[in-house]
């Protein structure tokens with residue numbers, strides 16, 4: 001199996017809900033996002049999937065979040081916008097657009113700072 005990874009980023013404001021502490025207050029992050037996909041086969045060009053496609057599809061999803069107040073963006077109007085929930089959201093959106101018989105989204109990791117991240121991983 002082949003494993004590919006691309007990185008992207010977005011900036012947004014949020015506050016955690018049902019949370020007691022300073023993170024329940026409005027604040028922001030520059031999130032770094034890593035997307036890993038697996039593939040069984042390569043095409044004639046030797047590509048599992050073009051990095052350009054991975055970056056385009058990832059940025060299409062991240063554009064939904066970039067420079068937004070996440071607590072006003074679905075599904076985070078009803079779901080705490082933690083890094084865990086953001087990683088699952090990006091994973092599910094990308095799974096819809098990228099998965100086919102060959103390629104599948106394997107893991108999405110969301111870094112909210114240089115030393116803290118959460119991932120959502122395929123079962």
Ligand SMILES: Nc1nc2c(c(=O)[nH]1)N=C([C@H](O)[C@H](O)COP(=O)(O)OP(=O)(O)OP(=O)(O)O)CN2
Nearest residue numbers: 016023027028029081082083084112113115116118
């Ligand atoms: N498991 C999670 N824990 C926390 C999350 C999260 O998404 N998942 N998010 C937060 C807050 O968003 C908060 O902004 C981060 O807080 P903290 O880790 O304290 O960040 P600091 O920049 O203040 O880090 P220091 O290392 O303490 O300076 C909290 N927890």
Ligand SMILES: [Zn+2]
Nearest residue numbers: 014023027029
């Ligand atoms: Zn935060």
